[in-house]
Amino acid sequence: MGLCHGKPNQTLENHLENTDTHNETEPTTLNSTGKSSNFPYYSPSPFHNSTAYKNSPANSSVSSTPLRIFKRSFAPPSPAKHIRSLLARRHGSVKPNEASIPEGNELEVGLDKNFGYSKQLLSHYELGEEVGRGHFGYTCVAKGKKGSMKGHEVAVKVIPKSKKLVKSEC
Numbered sequence: 001m002g003l004c005h006g007k008p009n010q011t012l013e014n015h016l017e018n019t020d021t022h023n024e025t026e027p028t029t030l031n032s033t034g035k036s037s038n039f040p041y042y043s044p045s046p047f048h049n050s051t052a053y054k055n056s057p058a059n060s061s062v063s064s065t066p067l068r069i070f071k072r073s074f075a076p077p078s079p080a081k082h083i084r085s086l087l088a089r090r091h092g093s094v095k096p097n098e099a100s101i102p103e104g105n106e107l108e109v110g111l112d113k114n115f116g117y118s119k120q121l122l123s124h125y126e127l128g129e130e131v132g133r134g135h136f137g138y139t140c141v142a143k144g145k146k147g148s149m150k151g152h153e154v155a156v157k158v159i160p161k162s163k164k165l166v167k168s169e170c
């Protein structure tokens with residue numbers, strides 16, 4: 001009737017063998033402890049007395065609380081670890097992240113520091129209307145006054161925070 005058994009066929013065979021020698025109205029099966037069970041299809045676990053699982057924690061903690069089975073094999077990380085690393089960084093024993101770009105290296109990545117609103121921009125470009133806005137500033141249309149950019153329209157992004165103008169694209 002929908003009951004699950006480890007080895008149903010073997011159990012049934014055992015039961016049939018047992019019923020030959022036992023009372024037909026009260027079939028019993030012997031379990032591993034030698035005690036009889038009234039359940040006709042009772043089958044003792046094949047792992048109960050197995051030596052293969054002698055070292056299993058399930059066997060050793062039968063009399064203890066179930067939590068001991070799930071005891072951690074390693075200590076959890078200290079909650080103060082990030083504080084120690086912060087202090088180590090502050091005292092200089094840990095190098096800062098070398099992947100980040102240090103300040104003052106703008107020339108190495110191609111920024112022209114001689115180009116800006118207060119320097120050459122207004123002498124080279126004539127600022128026009130605002131064409132859009134972003135998070136850090138706004139973008140204007142501009143037209144070149146002299147040099148190779150004379151007569152060319154460009155977009156100029158104005159970032160008030162740094163008081164500089166950056167030419168973005170033509």
Ligand SMILES: Nc1ncnc2c1ncn2[C@@H]1O[C@H](COP(=O)(O)OP(=O)(O)OP(=O)(O)O)[C@@H](O)[C@H]1O
Pocket residue numbers: 131132133134135136137138139154155157168169170
């Ligand atoms: N070359 C261009 N030609 C025409 N319109 C432009 C040009 N560049 C920018 N714009 C307009 O200016 C708006 C803002 O440009 P911007 O580059 O500042 O955008 P963003 O990258 O989102 O800004 P932020 O970096 O400040 O968040 C754009 O949405 C666009 O409408």
